[in-house]
Amino acid sequence: MANTTRFEAKEGLDPRQVAVILQAVEAGDTAELTRLLEPMHAADVADLLEQISAEERRQLLAMWSGEIDGDILSEISDAIREEVIEALPPGVVAEAMRELDTDDVVDILEDLEEPAQEAILSTLDSADRLAVEQALAYPEYSAGRLMQREVVTAPEHWTVGEMIDHLRAAEWLPDQFYHVILVDPRMRPVSYVTLGRLLSSRRDVALKAIVEESFRTITATDPEADVAYLFNQYHLISCAVVDEHGRLVGVITIDDAMNVLDEEHQEDMLRLAGVDDESSVLDTAAETARRRLPWLMVNLVTASLSAVVISRFEATIEAIVVLAALMPIVASTGGIAGTQSLAVAVRALATRDLTASNARRVVWRELGAGLLNGLGLALVLGLAGTLLFGDWRLGVVLSSAMMVNQVVAALGGVLVPLSLNRMGLDPALASGTFVTTLTDVMGFFAFLGLATLVLL
Amino acid sequence: MANTTRFEAKEGLDPRQVAVILQAVEAGDTAELTRLLEPMHAADVADLLEQISAEERRQLLAMWSGEIDGDILSEISDAIREEVIEALPPGVVAEAMRELDTDDVVDILEDLEEPAQEAILSTLDSADRLAVEQALAYPEYSAGRLMQREVVTAPEHWTVGEMIDHLRAAEWLPDQFYHVILVDPRMRPVSYVTLGRLLSSRRDVALKAIVEESFRTITATDPEADVAYLFNQYHLISCAVVDEHGRLVGVITIDDAMNVLDEEHQEDMLRLAGVDDESSVLDTAAETARRRLPWLMVNLVTASLSAVVISRFEATIEAIVVLAALMPIVASTGGIAGTQSLAVAVRALATRDLTASNARRVVWRELGAGLLNGLGLALVLGLAGTLLFGDWRLGVVLSSAMMVNQVVAALGGVLVPLSLNRMGLDPALASGTFVTTLTDVMGFFAFLGLATLVLL
Structure with missing residues (x-):
């Protein structure tokens, strides 16, 4: 076989390997396909099935369905597992399930729809079926669902x-x-x-x-x-x-x-990031859109808050129209600072490095950091504003608004997830939208408000 | 000891437990402190040291330095490890190091400054020292640094x-x-x-x-x-x-x-999120500020791009000042969409679910998702704009700009990390700043450009 391609399985799936396998599928060459797939690890076969198109997957499964075993089904992403199981003859699925430990069967079943679950359960022998049903009786995302019952x-x-x-x-x-x-x-x-x-x-x-x-x-x-x-x-x-x-x-x-x-x-x-936590690059365009639309709609509403704030200062903008061009600078830099503070806080809550014991101290530190960076950014922006527009009062407005918004961002980034956590909610959930709304609204308000006071 | 508090060590460190320990430290009660710390797991003692203030840490270490062992030093966060090691008598550090396997000693040493490294190396016996020096000779973040040399x-x-x-x-x-x-x-x-x-x-x-x-x-x-x-x-x-x-x-x-x-x-x-990847809630305010300032400064520059774009449309804003209030809606919703697309793509690149084999298909799907959500948001925003301002042409401008920016956001969110990855850079690095700059600039440009064409 010196003239055929062999791949080292060491480092996961290789795009060239995928291309060669797809050639065999297109040529309908079952012997070649088997030769290529047979030495592959189940995890790599699962990756292959995930990375090819739905049509290619259908063809490959039609040629090779008998060889899909429990390990492959267990490795495959939730996003396409149901599709794959439906494409297989029931006998193959039943045989695949029998090879697996209970925890793996449970892992596969819990993401399937009721009828598909029932169909698979009915193929298990009664002892296995009982074990799986007992595991499924534990709450979702509990230790009971994760455990294997086989113990020494x-x-x-x-x-x-x-x-x-x-x-x-x-x-x-x-x-x-x-x-x-x-x-x-x-x-x-x-x-x-x-x-x-x-x-x-x-x-x-x-x-x-x-x-x-x-x-x-x-x-x-x-x-x-x-x-x-x-x-x-x-x-x-x-x-x-x-x-x-x-x-x-x-x-x-x-x-x-x-x-x-x-x-x-x-x-x-x-x-x-405001996406459904089961989002995957394997989703179809419609699924992708559906998983993202909710927070986009929420943002449409919260962004309107900024619009309302700005509209209160229309007279100011009408008088000095350059303010409209400058106001996003303060808001956007606040958004970045808020995101930074937020990412560190959410991570620390997840690793339990941020607890009731040090929350107060961490908030004070964020305040300090916000003041320091606010000062640095205010100096640069104030100076640039003064020099570019030849008006030191504009420089003062820019730098003061920047200062205020940096402090708000640093504090918001830590206080929002801390509050969500205290309320028993996931601190990552929607924090991003809250914090950027806060920094947007505050950025526009501080900048236009100060401009109205100082420049008009 | 029925009248003293005991804690179950099962679920990590408890804030009440921290409070009781700090009382003992404040009272200078070494016997009580030992009684409380002695049954604790090294990982929990490390968490304790991390969660108390620098001053409390200094006091606790002064009272209990003899008991700090290798496991505790190995568990402690990089952010304060150097401080803790410096507070301990050299004999205690040397003894602690002798207890550890080479991989743990390497893990501790690699984050220390040269003189501190040397001081510790010199206390190891020659065989251990050789083993540690050989491990340190492997590149940072390589398998050689992670491995233990003790093999059966x-x-x-x-x-x-x-x-x-x-x-x-x-x-x-x-x-x-x-x-x-x-x-x-x-x-x-x-x-x-x-x-x-x-x-x-x-x-x-x-x-x-x-x-x-x-x-x-x-x-x-x-x-x-x-x-x-x-x-x-x-x-x-x-x-x-x-x-x-x-x-x-x-x-x-x-x-x-x-x-x-x-x-x-x-x-x-x-x-x-644009933060130094070693950021921790244990950093001081000055360290926190320093780890965040670089991307804030970059953002100050990129945000100025938006300002330049907007300033080209000053005449339009002067004519219809409400545009200034509405323009952030399009920009901000684009920012959220870009962040969503980005998070999914960065995660998929990390798990190797997004590869050369399916990149093209994933980009097409993002385009589809961007079009679908763009359409949905455009309808809502267009209708709201038309009804609120009694001008269907404003509705058309809002919805067209939203449509354009949603597509740009969805594509930018996947193309930016894919390009960084292809260039051999970390796809997460700075993607956020790129993508939000893109959606801001595009959002303001599309909205104000269309407004100039349609409304003036």
Whole structure:
């Protein structure tokens, strides 16, 4: 096969690789397609399906549907998963689901519509179906939805030797396990032992003697954001999940926690920008428009506030029309300052670096920073205004308005997310619109108001 | 001790807990302080030090300096680490460093100034010092800086029994290890075995027979962003690091990769907002101001472009002064649309969902979304303008300008980061300033230009 192209799978999907695969699809060459796809990692096949057009995807799935397995379905983006599942024969989907651990099946099912969910549930055998339904009974975005139910446990009093014999005799073990969880007779987890310690200890050592300090539990109904925080804060690899009576019901591993952390970041970034947090470049134009229109409409209303403020100063603008050209400078620089302060505050709230313990101090610091930068910008703008227009009074108006708006921006950027957070809302949600409205209105008001006082 | 307060360490630091600790500091009660701090996780002690004032920190460290260990120094934010290290007696710092794995020592040292680095290096014993200096010789933000050099390996031909005997006999094993890496006689890693498989297999099974498909290597000079991508894409728990000859030099574990992923997100979010990517709520007011001033100054210049555009239409504004009040509506709604499109594109570039394979299709979709939302907003604004001002021609001007600017915003939001990315620059860097300048200038130009044509 010296004349055909081979790709290193090391660094994700290569655009040239995509082009070669699409050639095979277009030529209807199933053998070549299989040869190209077969060695690829499920995550890369999923990326491929995401990055080609809907029509190409349809063709590829028609040629290769039998090979789509559970891992691929599990890797594929929510944005196109339903479409892919619908394109597959029911037998292929059923077989794919049977290969997966419960947490992965739950992850796939929870984003599907009711009929598609039912169709898949009905193909599972009764034990798996029960496990999946139990997981789906936990609230959305809870630890219970994230956990796998397959857990390796041991009675507290066992020795290393007993444990190893037990593991060797086990017919089946989870794909991902890093700890053996010690439980009391009522199935309440009390500690855990890493596999590394287990392997390096003598057979007669008691498990109790080699437990880890890092052991923690989380309740199945706790929000998944707490799971991500716990793993990140305490460098956990796995965490036992308990029910309201403290009994072990499952375990969450770090790959799931990393996934949640990634999604939380996506949410923060997109919400801050005023977009639906499930927005994706895979959305169609109509979906994209729909996910953005709500905040655009809100902004249309808030922007009208600026218009109302400006219209109160029409007489001033009529007298000195150059003010109309200058007023966006103050408003726009305020908008940037507000966005800066906001991004730092939202990030700090997400990482819990900004708390009730230091909120007051952080607000004072923002005030200081706003004053300092306000002073710097006011000097430059005031000087430029004075020199360009030969009127020092215009310079004074520009620099004073800039000063005021920079302080408002710095304070608004931290106070808006802090207030949303205190109200139990997501500090990233809509903060951007609030803060830029604030800096726009304040920028126009301060500039035109001062101009009316000083210049008329 | 029924009358004193105890806190559950489960969910991070509690503001009430901080208040109680500060009381002990103020009272100079070292015994109480120790009682409160001693059971706390190093990550929570670090958070405590971050959230109190500089003065309180100085007092607390003076009372409790002997107990600050390597884990605490390793958890503490870069923003105050240097300050904390300087406040500690050199002996305490040296002792703290000796407890840590090389990757953690490197992580601490790389952010310190040269003299502080030297002071700490000189306290390490020669083997550790050599290891740390070798790691520091790798480029900043490379895999080599992240890896730990402590690795558990086995010759390819070993059996499970030989491996377990070897581990039991080992005097020392790394804190974090999840795989045994199989190496060839030249120390080139060829595969790995999970500890779970090792524990559950019979002693006579060959290691070769139970290796994992997920095995991958990364080169020590590769950027750490690639490390984060690899772990996230392929759900790795650990990854072997090789030198340019393919020889094993270390291993990176998922906790480090998770950390990098977190930092990458922070960078994207802060850069997009035009703030230095190391900004933190722990910065002083002067540091905060300094990290934000550069983009504010840039914005002062770009905002002047809008002023120049508007000033070309002074005659129009003089004739119809209400235009001055209405023009920010078109500009500001364009700014929001540009920010929305930008956030989605920057995120997709970071997760490698937006690539050369689908860039063209994504740009077309943005155009479609811009047209759809432009149409919707144009209808509302046009109608409102017509009704409020009793002039349908003003409605036409408002809606046409809105339409144009929405399309420019949607396209700018995706084309600016794509272009930066193609130039090898960070797509998040300064995109925000570019895009809002574009939508401001275009918004004012389209609105005032059309008004001049239609209304005068």
